[in-house]
Amino acid sequence: MLNKFLYKQVDNTSLVLFRVFFGLLICLEGFGAVFTGWVKRALVTPEFTFTFIGFEGILTPMQQALRKPLLDFNLFGLEYFNLADFSYGFYFYFIVMGTCGLLVMVGYKYRWSIGLFTILWTGAYLTQKTSYNNHYYLLVLLSVFMWIVPAHHSLSVDAKLNPKLKKNHMPNWVLVIFILQLFIVYTYASIAKMYPDWISGEVTKNLINSKRNLPVIGELLQQNWIYYLLTYVGIGFDLLVIPLLLWKRTRIFIFICSIIFHLFNSFVLHIGIFPYMSLALCLFFFEPKTIRNIFLRNKDVYTGNEVILSPYRKIIIPIFALYFMSQILLPLRHWTFKGDVLWTEEGHRLSWRMMLRxxxxxxxxxxxxxxxxxxxxxxxxxxxxxxxxxxxxxxxxxxxxxxxxxxxxxxxxxxxxxxxxxxxxxxxxxxxxxxxxxxxxxxxxxxxxxxxxxxxxxxxxxxxxx
Structure with a gap:
């Protein structure tokens, strides 16, 4: 029964289209980190960075190498503007990531490009904690998912060059892992907000106070009723968004709410690509026919109902079971430590405790x-x-x-x-x-x-x- 559920073939429209959006977003993340100055502020300027404890043996030598100039722009005693800044290895590192994102988007050498991005992004994530963000952690996990799923079997350069690769279906477990991961993320994000400081509205007030100078809406956001609205919308949205996306009758309504919610977070809280990544992930909840009618009218439709079992299923299923068990347990580990996690930080990371204090x-x-x-x-x-x-x-x-x-x-x-x-x-x-x-x-x-x-x-x- 489990094998039939996981390996039943379904239309792959949602996956291939998500690959396009995912590739675009990670491309912007890689190049954006360079051209907005983030790489310089976070990785080049500091004398040292705070790596995840336990990874120093691997990451410290990497940092030392990437923080050295690769080229000498002081030729003939003349320094050409600020080009010397871009000679540091970390700039090259992120430019490669951006290029990988572009290749993922078009689906060229897909396994190599998404694999390289995953390794490089994970290295960057573990290299510095000063800018730790749950969204960066989620991007690591999503990148691993994208590495193992057949996202290049349609609407890709790879499928164009190799017609044998082209397919319009995928195993059902692809949908399952993305939806289950999102359910864990949002549910724990909601539960973590259920504590006195958040419920009283003071956390939201502290967060929004700094947005007073925003044009048009800055003063409006300072109203008391706005604090309470955002407080309880935050809890309710995170708790209900996945169940309501799964239910066909409420899907359109909650998707519209998602657009408003995530665009608000993007324009007011400035949290990078995550709001747009979250909206792109909604593709996995819609019927393939709906997605095709909007984005891909000429794509072949899969109408079959076959079950194609993987010869590696006896290994794959236990691996996924262990992975999701760890995802369920990791956010609970702070209860094994003495003291309040909001205070001690013990068990805070990797737990979907987002913007809580x-x-x-x-x-x-x-x-x-x-x-x-x-x-x-x-x-x-x-x-x-x-x-x-x-x-x-x-x-x-x-x-x-x-x-x-x-x-x-x-x-x-x-x-x-x-x-x-x-x-x-x-x-x-x-x-x-x-x-x-x-x-x-x-x-x-x-x-x-x-x-x-x-x-x-x-x-x-x-x-x-x-």
């Missing part, structure tokens, strides 16, 4: 030379970009990484040091309070992915009984 803080590091007992105070901004310094002040893993960097930096000067963090952190509209224990030598602490760090102090909520 505002956080600010201040920090200085007390460095003590063990031999001379000389005390030096260090501010992260001395070594980092302003954005990185803000993250170090509020995110425990990035503070720990910076402390380890600082420890090595002092070791180069022949000093064995202890390092203590002094500062306070504020989450949403709660009071500033200490997150990091000022009595613990962080230079001597080990990092653990699976257990609570005792140098993180408990959160004192304004809702706690006095």
């Amino acid at each position: 505002s956080k600010s803080g201040n920090i200085k590091l007390k460095v003590i030379d063990k031999e001379t007992c000389k005390i030096t105070y260090v501010y992260p901004a001395t070594y980092t970009t302003p954005k990185q310094a803000k993250r170090v002040a509020i995110k425990p893993d990035m503070l720990w990484q910076f402390v380890q960097f600082l420890k090595k930096d002092f070791a180069k000067k022949g000093m064995d040091v202890e390092i203590y963090a002094q500062g306070t952190v504020k989450v949403n509209n709660h009071l500033y309070q200490k997150l990091f224990d000022p009595e613990v030598d962080l230079a001597a602490e080990e990092w653990s992915h699976f257990s609570h760090h005792d140098w993180l102090l408990p959160f004192k909520s304004k809702y706690d009984k006095k």
Whole structure:
């Protein structure tokens, strides 16, 4: 029964058209990162980046190589404008990604182009956490999906060059994995919002306050009823969008709501390609006939009902089962840690906890030379970009990484040091309070992915009984 459900052949119109939109969006993401200055701000300018802990052995040498100029533009003593900026390897890295996106869009050398993009994007994602975004994580997962599905069997250069490749059908499991992934993403995003600060409207208010200067709608967004509308629409939309897209009677209505919701997020919150990616993913919920009538009137229609079993199904099905089980469990892991995830950040990443809180803080590091007992105070901004310094002040893993960097930096000067963090952190509209224990030598602490760090102090909520 399961094999029949997963390997039943269905029309592939939604997949091939999604490939076109997906390719266009990742093309814009790759080239856009270069020409908007994101690559320079996030990867070239910083002295070092904060990689995902555990990947330093692979990613640090890669960063060091890509941060070196590949070409010398100072010929004959003349520097040609700012072309030297574009000589860094990271620019080439993202230009290759953009080119891969273009090849995915037209379906040329599809497996190679989407495979290379997936590897490069995953590397970029793991290389820096300063700009961590759940949408970037989702793009990693979607890229892997696109690598394994037969998205180039129609409407592609590959199918044009090799007619044997051309097909107008695909196995039903292709639809299943995209829809199930979206259900997990949206459902956890909704559940995560169900906590006092969000329900009270203060998180939305803090978020929208910074949009006061937007033309036309800036002042309108500052109305109290707007805060509450956005608060509860956020919970309701995320919770219901996938079920309502699956139900034919509500599909058009919720799709129109999706257009309004995602365009609002794009123009007001400026969250990159994700709103448009989300709208493109809606293709998987519509009937192939509907999609063809709008976009592909000349595409061949699949009218069969055959079941084509894969010889690798005994391996493929357990792999997918394990994958989706991990996707269900990962967002729950913060319950295994002591303390509030909004405060400690333990279990926050990879959990679809999107735009849930505002956080600010201040920090200085007390460095003590063990031999001379000389005390030096260090501010992260001395070594980092302003954005990185803000993250170090509020995110425990990035503070720990910076402390380890600082420890090595002092070791180069022949000093064995202890390092203590002094500062306070504020989450949403709660009071500033200490997150990091000022009595613990962080230079001597080990990092653990699976257990609570005792140098993180408990959160004192304004809702706690006095």
